[in-house]
Amino acid sequence: MIPAPFDYVAPSTVDDAVRALAEAGEDAKIIAGGQSLLPVLRMRLAAPTSLIDLNRIPELRGVRDDGDALVIGSMTTHYDVQRDPLIAEHAALLAKATDTVADPQVRHRGTFGGSIAHADPAGDLLAPALALDTEMVVAGPDGRRTVPAADFFEDFFTTALRPDEILVEVRVPKHTGWHAHYEKFNRVAQAWSMVAVAATVRTDGGTIAEARVGLTNMSSVPVRARAVEEALVGRPATAESIRAAAEHAAEGTNPTVDGNADVEYRQHLARVLTGRAIQAAMAG
Amino acid sequence: MTATMEPEVGKGRLRKEDARLIAGRTRWTDNITLPGMVHLAVLRSTAAHAKIVNIDTSAAKEMPGVIAVYTGDDLDPEGAIGMPCAWPITPDMKSPRRPVLAQGKVNFAGEGVAVVVARSAGEAEDALAEIDVDYEDLPVVLGLENALAEDAPLVHEELGTNRNALWKFDSGEAGSGGDVEQAINEAEVVLKRRFRQQRLVPAFMEPRSCVVDPTAPQLTMWSATQIPHILKTMSALTLGIPEHKIRVIAPDVGGGFGGKIAVLPEEIMSLLVAQKLGRPVKWTESRSETMAAAHHGRDQIQDLTIAAKRDGTVTGLKVELMADMGAYLGLVGPGVPILGAFMFNAIYKIPAYHFACTNVFTNTTLTDAYRGAGRPEATFGIERMMDELAAELGMDPMELREKNWIKHDEFPYTTVSTLTYDSGNYEAATEKAMQLFDYEGLRREQAERRERNDPVQLGIGISTFTEMCGLAPSRVLGSLDYGAGGWEHAAIRMLPTGKVEVITGSSAHGQGHETAWSQIVSDQLGVPFEDIEVLHGDTQSSHKGLDTYGSRSLAVGGIAVVKAAEKVIEKAKKIAAHMMECSEDDLEFSGGKFTVKGTDKSTGIGDVAFAAFMAHDLPDGVEPSLDSEAVYDPENFSFPHGTHLCAAEVDTETGRVRLRKYVCVDDVGKVVNPIIVEGQMHGGLAQGIAQALFEEAVFDESGTLTSGTFADYLLPSAADLPSFTTDRTETPSTTNPLGVKGVGEAGTIASTPAVVNAVVDAVRHFGVNDIEMPLSPMRVWKAVHSGEKAAGGPGAEAGGGLGSIDATHGGAQ
Numbered sequence A: 001m002i003p004a005p006f007d008y009v010a011p012s013t014v015d016d017a018v019r020a021l022a023e024a025g026e027d028a029k030i031i032a033g034g035q036s037l038l039p040v041l042r043m044r045l046a047a048p049t050s051l052i053d054l055n056r057i058p059e060l061r062g063v064r065d066d067g068d069a070l071v072i073g074s075m076t077t078h079y080d081v082q083r084d085p086l087i088a089e090h091a092a093l094l095a096k097a098t099d100t101v102a103d104p105q106v107r108h109r110g111t112f113g114g115s116i117a118h119a120d121p122a123g124d125l126l127a128p129a130l131a132l133d134t135e136m137v138v139a140g141p142d143g144r145r146t147v148p149a150a151d152f153f154e155d156f157f158t159t160a161l162r163p164d165e166i167l168v169e170v171r172v173p174k175h176t177g178w179h180a181h182y183e184k185f186n187r188v189a190q191a192w193s194m195v196a197v198a199a200t201v202r203t204d205g206g207t208i209a210e211a212r213v214g215l216t217n218m219s220s221v222p223v224r225a226r227a228v229e230e231a232l233v234g235r236p237a238t239a240e241s242i243r244a245a246a247e248h249a250a251e252g253t254n255p256t257v258d259g260n261a262d263v264e265y266r267q268h269l270a271r272v273l274t275g276r277a278i279q280a281a282m283a284g
Numbered sequence B: 001m002t003a004t005m006e007p008e009v010g011k012g013r014l015r016k017e018d019a020r021l022i023a024g025r026t027r028w029t030d031n032i033t034l035p036g037m038v039h040l041a042v043l044r045s046t047a048a049h050a051k052i053v054n055i056d057t058s059a060a061k062e063m064p065g066v067i068a069v070y071t072g073d074d075l076d077p078e079g080a081i082g083m084p085c086a087w088p089i090t091p092d093m094k095s096p097r098r099p100v101l102a103q104g105k106v107n108f109a110g111e112g113v114a115v116v117v118a119r120s121a122g123e124a125e126d127a128l129a130e131i132d133v134d135y136e137d138l139p140v141v142l143g144l145e146n147a148l149a150e151d152a153p154l155v156h157e158e159l160g161t162n163r164n165a166l167w168k169f170d171s172g173e174a175g176s177g178g179d180v181e182q183a184i185n186e187a188e189v190v191l192k193r194r195f196r197q198q199r200l201v202p203a204f205m206e207p208r209s210c211v212v213d214p215t216a217p218q219l220t221m222w223s224a225t226q227i228p229h230i231l232k233t234m235s236a237l238t239l240g241i242p243e244h245k246i247r248v249i250a251p252d253v254g255g256g257f258g259g260k261i262a263v264l265p266e267e268i269m270s271l272l273v274a275q276k277l278g279r280p281v282k283w284t285e286s287r288s289e290t291m292a293a294a295h296h297g298r299d300q301i302q303d304l305t306i307a308a309k310r311d312g313t314v315t316g317l318k319v320e321l322m323a324d325m326g327a328y329l330g331l332v333g334p335g336v337p338i339l340g341a342f343m344f345n346a347i348y349k350i351p352a353y354h355f356a357c358t359n360v361f362t363n364t365t366l367t368d369a370y371r372g373a374g375r376p377e378a379t380f381g382i383e384r385m386m387d388e389l390a391a392e393l394g395m396d397p398m399e400l401r402e403k404n405w406i407k408h409d410e411f412p413y414t415t416v417s418t419l420t421y422d423s424g425n426y427e428a429a430t431e432k433a434m435q436l437f438d439y440e441g442l443r444r445e446q447a448e449r450r451e452r453n454d455p456v457q458l459g460i461g462i463s464t465f466t467e468m469c470g471l472a473p474s475r476v477l478g479s480l481d482y483g484a485g486g487w488e489h490a491a492i493r494m495l496p497t498g499k500v501e502v503i504t505g506s507s508a509h510g511q512g513h514e515t516a517w518s519q520i521v522s523d524q525l526g527v528p529f530e531d532i533e534v535l536h537g538d539t540q541s542s543h544k545g546l547d548t549y550g551s552r553s554l555a556v557g558g559i560a561v562v563k564a565a566e567k568v569i570e571k572a573k574k575i576a577a578h579m580m581e582c583s584e585d586d587l588e589f590s591g592g593k594f595t596v597k598g599t600d601k602s603t604g605i606g607d608v609a610f611a612a613f614m615a616h617d618l619p620d621g622v623e624p625s626l627d628s629e630a631v632y633d634p635e636n637f638s639f640p641h642g643t644h645l646c647a648a649e650v651d652t653e654t655g656r657v658r659l660r661k662y663v664c665v666d667d668v669g670k671v672v673n674p675i676i677v678e679g680q681m682h683g684g685l686a687q688g689i690a691q692a693l694f695e696e697a698v699f700d701e702s703g704t705l706t707s708g709t710f711a712d713y714l715l716p717s718a719a720d721l722p723s724f725t726t727d728r729t730e731t732p733s734t735t736n737p738l739g740v741k742g743v744g745e746a747g748t749i750a751s752t753p754a755v756v757n758a759v760v761d762a763v764r765h766f767g768v769n770d771i772e773m774p775l776s777p778m779r780v781w782k783a784v785h786s787g788e789k790a791a792g793g794p795g796a797e798a799g800g801g802l803g804s805i806d807a808t809h810g811g812a813q
């Protein structure tokens, strides 16, 4: 369990990091919290020639208010996301999903941006990022560009990030006053999701005015449960209408099969957990 | 100083070893660094069954830092070295040679193929990738029934069969009971079930590691082992090194659970390489190597037939097992299922009993002892059967058990499998457990939930277990063809300043022997707890011993300590009498002092130790030493027992099992340290529950271990377990002076069937009467909704830092 040899650079600005990445060439890798990358290196499933460490770049850390959106620096740790007052107020879904990630040690090291860039369909922050219509701001040799979440996740562990680009921040439109819940299903507490549902809802009187539902691990990328959202909007926020809407949860999903779940079971879970997520959001 | 010392035995002391273990102020084997030391890394077979056509090590030898690369043929050109198996269970048992590194052929994925020696561990690992092995695939044999099939390919062609041995016990033939076939033929009720004991990984915390220093005339080997003494003798026998030229040290060892009761090919390899190079070597495995190459546990198919009367009286039990040995035999592997042979009848008076076990070779990692070794399998089988029988008869499962168990006034009781249980009180433990559990209340809630068709159903599972531990009377082991005795050694050194060194042949690796032994000696000799040091695990100081496994340390090793202390007192008494000018008969010893009866004249044992050290004025013919040693061979096993009750909630919409309540009342005899006992129970329960709900080592059809990391081999944490209610009854063992019984395996043995019984009980009304372990949510859900009992693989969960990354095949799953 010793990684293959590699060079190591720890720049202190984004510009330097972009430059270092370009110089290091194809086989370079960014290291953020290292919580996904290090196991891969230690098992020698990957052997990058150099690592560009983002941990010494202060501008990549923290959350700021930018009018109708929050901007979360990619190197903000899970621990900081969990405790950030702006996130609690304007993007509660993100904090709730982050609460379910791993264990305290991992949450102190692992980063929000690292999770997004890693793009594991079982990762817990992708579905919330999708449901909240976030945008990824990436920096490369030609400057910065913005990619909406819906276009960012392309396949298993594959994003719109080019090898010479760095994810610098994530713009999260404010969802102030929305109800939110992340319903996660796994076999042991500190594990990733077998299936999970990110739900956030805005009510108006007793009626559901807007709803966003994202599914974790129901495809090679996070999935938006549009049919559920449509079935909810304009309905009274009752157990019955929630249950009826949740029946649509598995539509269009294409989950993987593993020892823990086949397609039938995963799709069944998606329906049950969607109902529960929305119920819990309403109750919370 | 007043003479009234509070007894140490029974005191809930925090463990004296914890500060150094928790703070890391100790040296594990991997921390040992010697001048000029080089590092080993083992190339492991990726194929489960293949001919080795060629191994090209030339490129690896050119890698930076590499000193040498050896194959099996380099280390053992004659092919003369075979790893030892110490338990030939039958005279005709098939025992294939297990080489140090594969020679000509690999028989499981993970078997060592070559070893790199380099200046650093990193360089050694880098060079592994440069070794080119040319394999020619052979058909892979997986699964017990496949391996026994008529035209199955053979793991070891030269044996002509995959059958390792067939071991039988029959109460009719032994004269200890009736004929089981007759019992079955005449029974009012006959029930048959097939249960599967999945394969488990003994997930000790510290990976295995070994350092060999060949630079002195006496070789020294440090190893993260449970069995330093056995390892020393076996290394000598395996390699023909004179035994007195080897010293083995087990420093602090981070857990074993049976997983370190082995003589490793890597240890033998380290000895060979160190001798070849004349330099100290170190081998430390990665966790991936532990998973694939360290022995696994369990892996049986159990076919059980129980015969009973309609009133619930059990009239016979027939047990037919198949046990997977893996590709080779481990040190005691073939005997592990046989340890269960005596325990299927458990606490019950079963008049006719038959046991037969077929051991089988497959192209998998070998299996051997894992916490409980044979007894969890047996306990699972019988306790599941009792619940099934109760359901069949429409009886309360506790009532059925009570009807059949041995009553407290029937001890000592000789069972149908010929063991004599010295003591026990199943009624008392059960009564206490039932109260703590609120059995009636939970049964009511269960009925209500069923009534209203609640999505969350409740089930109650029982396990009234016993086990045999404290391995073991040497004569009994002899009758089972075991390759060693079962005694244990202890010695006590009385130092001139009154301090005490206790030497034990038990080899602690996390259990707390240093604390418990100090408590025992403190009471025996009347010296303060703090004045006692316990030495273990180094064959130079602790020269004699049979080590730690089978919950034997206290019930055998602890008693040896008592016997040694008695000899110290015996010796001291002569000198004390001389010092106080009285007759030995006038002296009584208590609280560390010899007192002349009826007077207040006394001498402390420390003063006597000093007098012995000075030796200026000793009685004629008395040697100037109080130091004593004893070897204790137990006259019987010890038989802890207990009543475990589990309430499980099953979410029928998702299949998730939540343990709502777990109560156990265990009787482990007299307790030396209740905190240590509690710790053993908690850890044991966690491991037993893990078998029921979480863990399984899974191979794919090519024989590759797919649960090869902790991301997919699911170990539960505290967050996945309920808060346990543990309590005790205390029925002293009558066969040892402390009245103690073992506790190291009890929780693991008892808990697995309690959990599975609870889950099956929760969903029995859906027509479910079994679900295969581990009871994953999908399995439970499918059992409820479509009657499948082993849906899917138990398989891998995305987890750890790996998430959906497939560590086995690389890339996404």
Ligand SMILES: Cc1cc2nc3c(=O)[nH]c(=O)nc-3n(C[C@H](O)[C@H](O)[C@H](O)COP(=O)(O)OP(=O)(O)OC[C@H]3O[C@@H](n4cnc5c(N)ncnc54)[C@H](O)[C@@H]3O)c2cc1C
Binding pocket: A029, A030, A031, A032, A033, A034, A035, A036, A037, A038, A054, A074, A075, A100, A101, A102, A103, A106, A109, A110, A111, A112, A113, A114, A115, A117, A118, A122, A123, A124, A125, A161, A165, A166, A167, A168, A190, A191, A192, A193, B799, B800, B801, B802
């Ligand atoms: C025991 C354990 C349990 C876990 N459980 C969960 C869980 O339950 N749910 C969950 O969602 N996650 C879980 N994780 C993963 C954890 O959330 C990781 O922190 C996260 O997946 C990756 O973040 P990181 O900062 O550690 O990234 P790293 O591991 O450093 O990087 C991951 C990948 O992203 C790339 N990368 C990182 N940052 C950037 C960037 N700014 N720009 C471009 N590329 C970048 C890296 O090159 C690498 O390929 C677990 C991890 C562990 C070790």
